Amino acid sequence: MIYFAALALAAGLGTAIAALGCGIGQGNAVRGALEGLARQPEAGGRILTFMIIGLAIIESLTIYALVLGFMLMGKLPVTADVLAKIAGGY
Amino acid sequence: MNNSNTQVEYKISQAGHKEDGSNNTPETLNGTANLAAAGNPATHSTTGAPVKHESEEHASPWLFYGFSMFAFLLIVIFAINATKKMQMIPKKSQNIGEMIIEALYGLPTMVMGERGKKYAPFISTFFLYIVIMNLSGLIPVFKSGTASLSVTLGLGIFAFFMVQYYGFQTHGLAYIKHFAGPVAWLSFLIFPLEILSELIRPISLSMRLYGNIFGEEQVIQALSTSIPVIGPYITILMLPLQLLTCVLQAFVFSLLVTVYISMATEKHDDNHEGQHA
Numbered sequence: 518m519i520y521f522a523a524l525a526l527a528a529g530l531g532t533a534i535a536a537l538g539c540g541i542g543q544g545n546a547v548r549g550a551l552e553g554l555a556r557q558p559e560a561g562g563r564i565l566t567f568m569i570i571g572l573a574i575i576e577s578l579t580i581y582a583l584v585l586g587f588m589l590m591g592k593l594p595v596t597a598d599v600l601a602k603i604a605g606g607y
Numbered sequence: 608m609n610n611s612n613t614q615v616e617y618k619i620s621q622a623g624h625k626e627d628g629s630n631n632t633p634e635t636l637n638g639t640a641n642l643a644a645a646g647n648p649a650t651h652s653t654t655g656a657p658v659k660h661e662s663e664e665h666a667s668p669w670l671f672y673g674f675s676m677f678a679f680l681l682i683v684i685f686a687i688n689a690t691k692k693m694q695m696i697p698k699k700s701q702n703i704g705e706m707i708i709e710a711l712y713g714l715p716t717m718v719m720g721e722r723g724k725k726y727a728p729f730i731s732t733f734f735l736y737i738v739i740m741n742l743s744g745l746i747p748v749f750k751s752g753t754a755s756l757s758v759t760l761g762l763g764i765f766a767f768f769m770v771q772y773y774g775f776q777t778h779g780l781a782y783i784k785h786f787a788g789p790v791a792w793l794s795f796l797i798f799p800l801e802i803l804s805e806l807i808r809p810i811s812l813s814m815r816l817y818g819n820i821f822g823e824e825q826v827i828q829a830l831s832t833s834i835p836v837i838g839p840y841i842t843i844l845m846l847p848l849q850l851l852t853c854v855l856q857a858f859v860f861s862l863l864v865t866v867y868i869s870m871a872t873e874k875h876d877d878n879h880e881g882q883h884a
Contacts, residue, residue, distance in 0.1 A: 573859040577811065580818030587825060 518603075521594060528589040535582030542575045666750070668757050675752030678739040711735070714861060719869040726868050729769065734861040737762070741820055741853035745846070751820050751853075759817040763809030766864045770808075774871035785871065808867060812860060819856045823849050 550568035554561055689704035697705055711731035715723030737753060744751030752758050774782040786805070788797030823845070831839040 569855065570859060570862060573855055574863075577815035577818070577859075580822060581811075581814050583822050584814060584818040587822070 521599065524589055524593060528586050528593065531589070532579065532583050532586045535579045539575060539579040542578075543572050546571045546575060668755055670750065671752050671755035671758050674743060674750055675740055675758050677749075678736060678743055678752055681739055682735055707735070715865050715868075718862070718865045719872075722872070723865070723869075726773065726865070730861050730865050730868075733762070733766070733864055734857050737816065737860055738854055738857035741857060742850075744820065744824065745849060745853070751824070753816055754821045754824060756813065756817045756821075759813035760809070762816070762860075763813035766812060766867070767805075767809040770864070770867045770871050773868050777872040777874070782871070808863075812863060816856050816860055819852050823852055 546568060550564050550571075553564050685700065686704070689700040693701055708731065711734055712724065712727045714734070715727045715730050717723075719726070740752035740758070742751075743749045744754060753762075771782075774785065778785070786798050786801035787794035788801065827842045827845050827849075830845065831842050834841060
């Protein structure tokens, strides 16, 4: 039973904690892009391109955690079966 | 649109359903795609027989191979149509083909300079193939070919081997020195690190693409099943995000392959000239 509890916690918290780091990283990336844009508005197109590329690469780290979350979510049991098992004893 | 997508997706994922009669719990007999109850059975159902999990109930890989073949055929048919009877002033599909090729050849040229022209067909193939596969998942009855880890891993491994091939083609056997790092006497420490970081590249490429595309359709499925009344109709708000992700992930894949090729094939001639001077 602790196995399933730990599994549920991991499935839920894994992507959330990864998204925390991703948010900080992408915020930094956009900050750099906006500062560069403010200094030189003519370079807007190129800055936007590189910013989007950088954001996609940073986001991919959270996507790895999301894929792990899907894998873990697939191994969780149905609530009705767990309740039946608890009612019928461990 | 997206409603029928998730309904059909659920039916497709039910196609490989369990043959033993173990999935007879009332939640799983429910016809609607109730992800929480029906999609994730326990190890043993209430009748005691073993039951497969959600992760084993995914659609058969042959479905994704079929859709990737569909993208391949689409590109080939368009290419054949655009290149027969080529004229100097292009019309119709040859015009579109030239526009696409011009835009796609700009990517390796932007990253690598003029020597990018040699690798441009290879990289453009990646971009076109992946973007057509991703976008075909937005059509109601279809699924993206890249929503399967097998397809994306195949693309990643192919990219990895081609990068090594281009490295050996450019440098010969001296390509091994690329993994040695900057200083000669530390190279035995740096060598395994570089080999490992080289090996992790196809995995990161494939996981990024798979996670984005498969995660998008999972988010739509979760949205449509967990919000009670308006769930399936809210998913249309995910459509712009899905469009952006499809094109962006194809672009990021090809851009990263371009960067890997440029790192593997760069010649250090100007560095040596600077040191000798």
